[in-house]
Amino acid sequence: MMDKAAGALLPALMEQAGAGAARLLLERGPELGLGEQARVVVLAGPGNNGGDGYVMARHLATARRDVTVVSAGEPRTELAKAARQAWSGAVIPLASFQPDSLLHAEGIVVDALFGAGFKGDLPSAPAAFLQGFKHRMALDMPSGVDGLSGDCAPGVAPCQLTAAFGRLRPGQLLLPGKAVCGVVKAVPMTMPPESIQAMEDAFPAAILRTPTEPVPAEAEGLLRFFHNAPGLWRLPLQTPLDNKYTRGVVSVIGGGVMSGAGRLSLMGARRSGCGLARVAVQAQSAMIYILGAAGAIIDELTPSVTLQTLLEDKRRHTWVCGPGLTSSEVMASFPVLLAAKRQVVADAGTLDWAAGAPEKLRGAAVITPHAGEFARVFNTPRMLGLLKRNRPLAALEAARLTGAVCVLKGSDSVVAAPDGRVAINTHASDGLATAGSGDVLSGVVGTCLAVGMAPWEAACAAVWLHGQAGQAASAREGGWPLAEDVAAELGRARGLATTLQQAG
Numbered sequence: 001m002m003d004k005a006a007g008a009l010l011p012a013l014m015e016q017a018g019a020g021a022a023r024l025l026l027e028r029g030p031e032l033g034l035g036e037q038a039r040v041v042v043l044a045g046p047g048n049n050g051g052d053g054y055v056m057a058r059h060l061a062t063a064r065r066d067v068t069v070v071s072a073g074e075p076r077t078e079l080a081k082a083a084r085q086a087w088s089g090a091v092i093p094l095a096s097f098q099p100d101s102l103l104h105a106e107g108i109v110v111d112a113l114f115g116a117g118f119k120g121d122l123p124s125a126p127a128a129f130l131q132g133f134k135h136r137m138a139l140d141m142p143s144g145v146d147g148l149s150g151d152c153a154p155g156v157a158p159c160q161l162t163a164a165f166g167r168l169r170p171g172q173l174l175l176p177g178k179a180v181c182g183v184v185k186a187v188p189m190t191m192p193p194e195s196i197q198a199m200e201d202a203f204p205a206a207i208l209r210t211p212t213e214p215v216p217a218e219a220e221g222l223l224r225f226f227h228n229a230p231g232l233w234r235l236p237l238q239t240p241l242d243n244k245y246t247r248g249v250v251s252v253i254g255g256g257v258m259s260g261a262g263r264l265s266l267m268g269a270r271r272s273g274c275g276l277a278r279v280a281v282q283a284q285s286a287m288i289y290i291l292g293a294a295g296a297i298i299d300e301l302t303p304s305v306t307l308q309t310l311l312e313d314k315r316r317h318t319w320v321c322g323p324g325l326t327s328s329e330v331m332a333s334f335p336v337l338l339a340a341k342r343q344v345v346a347d348a349g350t351l352d353w354a355a356g357a358p359e360k361l362r363g364a365a366v367i368t369p370h371a372g373e374f375a376r377v378f379n380t381p382r383m384l385g386l387l388k389r390n391r392p393l394a395a396l397e398a399a400r401l402t403g404a405v406c407v408l409k410g411s412d413s414v415v416a417a418p419d420g421r422v423a424i425n426t427h428a429s430d431g432l433a434t435a436g437s438g439d440v441l442s443g444v445v446g447t448c449l450a451v452g453m454a455p456w457e458a459a460c461a462a463v464w465l466h467g468q469a470g471q472a473a474s475a476r477e478g479g480w481p482l483a484e485d486v487a488a489e490l491g492r493a494r495g496l497a498t499t500l501q502q503a504g
């Protein structure tokens with residue numbers, strides 16, 4: 001519950017939001033194709049999003065712009081009522097306002113109907129009103145988009161510009177919401193930590209904390225969102241004292257039949273900077289690995305050298321288990337690794353082995369499902385519903401069910417920890433949607449764990465490095481890189497992360 005002092009900060013936040021949105025429209029109007037004298041119609045809803053709209057209208061009028069406020073419902077909150085009071089112009093009820101075709105074509109409608117408080121279905125009359133205009137700008141979110149998940153109600157009117165207040169919201173970055181926000185521009189707001197808390201308490205959709213923003217002690221364990229970037233995590237720097245063991249040892253369980261996935265994972269681990277990478281594979285299938293990677297050590301499993309034998313070496317703490325593995329190969333390795341208290345990245349075959357039984361993954365450090373794997377493991381109606389409509393909560397619940405950090409892969413990957421931290425990654429490339437790209441990622445997660453990073457930080461760092469490498473490989477390959485091309489960029493990606501870490 002928000003305390004009184006924090007609540008007192010909200011009028012100032014609304015003032016900053018409305019004034020900032022007005023400034024943004026004045027600045028960006030020409031890019032949207034609006035003339036100097038373009039008419040502005042603010043469609044104000046009944047909540048605080050509408051309140052922002054009244055404040056914006058006041059600032060636009062002060063700047064001598066032709067602005068009309070159309071109301072889709074009397075203000076219901078004290079804040080919105082006060083903003084309405086301070087607006088000295090007319091307020092026209094939606095039912096009585098008839099835009100003409102010139103206004104539709106040359107004016108702009110400001111969508112201040114619903115923001116973070118939207119629930120359920122979009123009422124058809126205001127939705128049709130918004131749809132009628134050629135130019136649209138949203139305050140906070142286009143109405144009908146869920147601020148937390150990016151889920152869109154039918155009838156959402158896509159905007160060319162969205163004003164984000166102080167901080168971005170997950171729904172502005174996650175599809176399908178991202179696609180209807182247009183250009184998202186942050187309106188700078190002065191926000192002491194108490195006001196960030198006040199916003200989180202007062203508004204029902206999350207905001208994204210910046211990597212370095214402190215999280216107050218009372219928020220520990222609660223759901224909190226971050227935008228993934230260097231600063232949220234720290235990869236260790238190289239030092240003259242490094243040796244291959246201090247840089248981390250990653251071991252991959254190699255598949256006997258499908259060797260490509262394990263080899264890509266190995267490549268991901270090595271290229272992202274681990275000191276030593278090894279593959280444990282049945283002796284009869286070892287040759288392909290031996291020929292494929294001169295710098296990796298291949299451990300051939302025989303009746304006398306078993307996985308148990310390899311685990312006597314305590315330096316082999318981090319394992320990738322899943323790429324290219326059949327269920328029987330998973331059964332022969334994953335439980336053994338967990339029993340030996342190793343940190344394990346569970347991917348691909350291991351996720352398929354746990355279909356419908358997420359408890360089988362308990363003990364893994366990180367799980368890395370794409371949507372298909374996720375649906376197989378977490379196949380209850382509730383989880384399938386979350387997967388479709390709310391990826392951050394789907395990932396969080398998966399993390400809580402397994403006790404592992406969950407990387408829910410996609411064009412907007414989400415990384416959730418059981419303690420409530422959720423990072424949204426937007427640093428990626430469409431070029432990553434290629435076979436083997438996920439196998440590379442599992443190896444990068446392995447490297448980040450092996451250098452001693454905690455699982456959530458390691459997973460976030462790996463997703464960012466992989467995204468950066470994907471962008472670079474896409475640029476190099478005309479937009480169509482192979483997984484191997486992505487792996488080849490990981491060293492440079494890590495170099496860039498180091499530079500950014502040091503700068504920030």
Ligand SMILES: NC(=O)C1=CN([C@@H]2O[C@H](COP(=O)(O)OP(=O)(O)OC[C@H]3O[C@@H](n4cnc5c(N)ncnc54)[C@H](O)[C@@H]3O)[C@@H](O)[C@H]2O)[C@H](O)CC1
Binds near residue numbers: 010121
């Ligand atoms: N982030 C900030 O710093 C600030 C955000 N502000 C703005 O406040 C809104 C959120 O305000 P809230 O009052 O909680 O919600 P809304 O205005 O989005 O809407 C609530 C209002 O609408 C009704 N409603 C919801 N869904 C429907 C529906 N499907 N059909 C009909 N009616 C619906 C609901 O009953 C309420 O009456 C945030 O987005 C920002 O724009 C502040 O300015 C402070 C700073």
Ligand SMILES: [K+]
Binds near residue numbers: 113114115139143
């Ligand atoms: K809105």
